[in-house]
Amino acid sequence: MKGQWSSRLYFYITATIALLLLFAGCAVNPVTNEREFSLMSEAQEIEAGRKAYPLYTQKSGGQYLDDGLQGYVSEVGRKIAAVSHRPGLTYSFNLVNDDNINAYALPGGNISITRGLLAKLSNESQLAAVLAHEIGHVTARHGAQGYTRQVLAGVLSTAGIAAMEAADVNGREIIAGGGLLGMQLVLTSYSRDQERQADKLGTEYMVAAGYDPRGMVEVMEVLDSARKGSPSTIEQMFSSHPLTSDRLEAAKRRTDSYPDRFKTIERLGREPFEEETLKLKDDAPAFDKVAEGKKLINDGKDSKGLELIREGAKSAPSHAILHATLASAELQVGDEKRAAEAAARSVELDPGLFQARYVRGLAEFKLDEYDKSIKELGAADEIVPGQPSVAFFIGRNHEEEGNREAAAKAFSEVLSKVKKGEMAEYSKKRLLEWGYIKGDPAKQ
Numbered sequence: 001m002k003g004q005w006s007s008r009l010y011f012y013i014t015a016t017i018a019l020l021l022l023f024a025g026c027a028v029n030p031v032t033n034e035r036e037f038s039l040m041s042e043a044q045e046i047e048a049g050r051k052a053y054p055l056y057t058q059k060s061g062g063q064y065l066d067d068g069l070q071g072y073v074s075e076v077g078r079k080i081a082a083v084s085h086r087p088g089l090t091y092s093f094n095l096v097n098d099d100n101i102n103a104y105a106l107p108g109g110n111i112s113i114t115r116g117l118l119a120k121l122s123n124e125s126q127l128a129a130v131l132a133h134e135i136g137h138v139t140a141r142h143g144a145q146g147y148t149r150q151v152l153a154g155v156l157s158t159a160g161i162a163a164m165e166a167a168d169v170n171g172r173e174i175i176a177g178g179g180l181l182g183m184q185l186v187l188t189s190y191s192r193d194q195e196r197q198a199d200k201l202g203t204e205y206m207v208a209a210g211y212d213p214r215g216m217v218e219v220m221e222v223l224d225s226a227r228k229g230s231p232s233t234i235e236q237m238f239s240s241h242p243l244t245s246d247r248l249e250a251a252k253r254r255t256d257s258y259p260d261r262f263k264t265i266e267r268l269g270r271e272p273f274e275e276e277t278l279k280l281k282d283d284a285p286a287f288d289k290v291a292e293g294k295k296l297i298n299d300g301k302d303s304k305g306l307e308l309i310r311e312g313a314k315s316a317p318s319h320a321i322l323h324a325t326l327a328s329a330e331l332q333v334g335d336e337k338r339a340a341e342a343a344a345r346s347v348e349l350d351p352g353l354f355q356a357r358y359v360r361g362l363a364e365f366k367l368d369e370y371d372k373s374i375k376e377l378g379a380a381d382e383i384v385p386g387q388p389s390v391a392f393f394i395g396r397n398h399e400e401e402g403n404r405e406a407a408a409k410a411f412s413e414v415l416s417k418v419k420k421g422e423m424a425e426y427s428k429k430r431l432l433e434w435g436y437i438k439g440d441p442a443k444q
């Protein structure tokens with residue numbers, strides 16, 4: 001008997017060690033060629049980035065609708081990725097509809113730059129510098145290192161849940177949230193050493209791809225002056241990529257070390273850039289107007305805010321995100337019919353925009369159009385799966401239609417994701433009343 005036990009124990013121990021080795025091991029860093037402890041294999045890194053990508057894109061207002069400009073940004077990115085330490089990854093370069101000045105890379109190679117940042121740039125080498133810096137974070141596996149650090153420290157963030165807890169159960173869209181997208185953060189803030197390394201790698205890559213290294217210095221100067229001019233729009237960027245004076249000094253020294261033939265007008269690439277971004281810059285005032293309107297509504301100045309958003313959406317009518325924002329504003333102010341119309345226009349322009357589908361779902365719910373609402377919310381769930389607020393309103397629609405079983409299923413899903421706040425309380429109350437869960441309703 002004893003022998004059997006010890007051999008079984010031996011088996012368990014070996015199996016456990018094998019598992020640990022399988023999941024947590026050493027990985028060779030593609031940049032330094034050194035072995036480092038990592039809880040994320042390359043396959044897991046790519047998978048984590050792939051899964052988080054739609055959520056991050058939608059959280060940033062979706063893709064900027066301009067195929068030509070998206071193609072241009074991609075082309076610049078691909079040129080740089082091809083000469084990096086990890087040319088074999090499947091990169092994607094994405095221009096997103098965010099007013100904030102920001103750029104970010106998910107582990108595995110999905111890189112995004114915001115409309116707000118691109119609008120501040122004035123030549124191709126600056127764009128190249130932004131993308132090359134992000135590629136540097138990817139090639140040196142900074143995301144995977146951050147993930148490992150967070151798991152070891154036990155602080156893996158669930159920032160989105162707090163947003164859900166503050167949600168409104170009556171279908172009044174909360175305009176500040178950009179939809180109620182909750183998320184597990186895959187992005188981490190980088191250390192100063194990682195920032196320095198990304199700058200150094202970024203400069204090497206952009207120069208190898210044919211760009212002027214002065215672009216890197218110029219971008220840092222653009223960011224620095226934006227920090228002085230409109231600090232709130234650049235908060236996110238600086239919290240993940242702290243810009244310190246030594247980074248700027250290092251970039252200047254590095255640029256000085258290149259011979260003059262690397263610093264030419266051609267390599268700066270002003271002309272193609274100006275042409276490609278002409279429309280983006282033309283449309284920028286409309287986006288500014290809408291952003292200003294959002295701020296006013298958040299400060300309680302509903303009618304003035306709504307007026308600005310209407311004007312903005314009207315002056316650049318091809319942008320789905322502006323109509324989606326208008327729809328959110330109309331809903332918040334209380335005009336469900338206008339909200340549904342603006343959301344429908346937005347869906348027509350970009351069927352893949354989460355906010356448009358979500359707000360249209362809320363508006364149709366308020367208009368007692370339950371089937372239409374369920375259809376839109378279902379589409380939202382396909383774009384970013386598993387959002388508790390989507391499940392909640394699917395449940396509310398089924399409840400209004402008298403389909404208790406479907407409603408209970410949706411409310412259970414809400415409860416599996418959020419434990420506190422109005423949505424969780426509402427869901428729990430119904431499930432108790434209907435006998436799907438047991439407990440003392442008086443205590444809830």
Ligand SMILES: [Zn+2]
Pocket residue numbers: 133137190195198240241
């Ligand atoms: Zn950075």
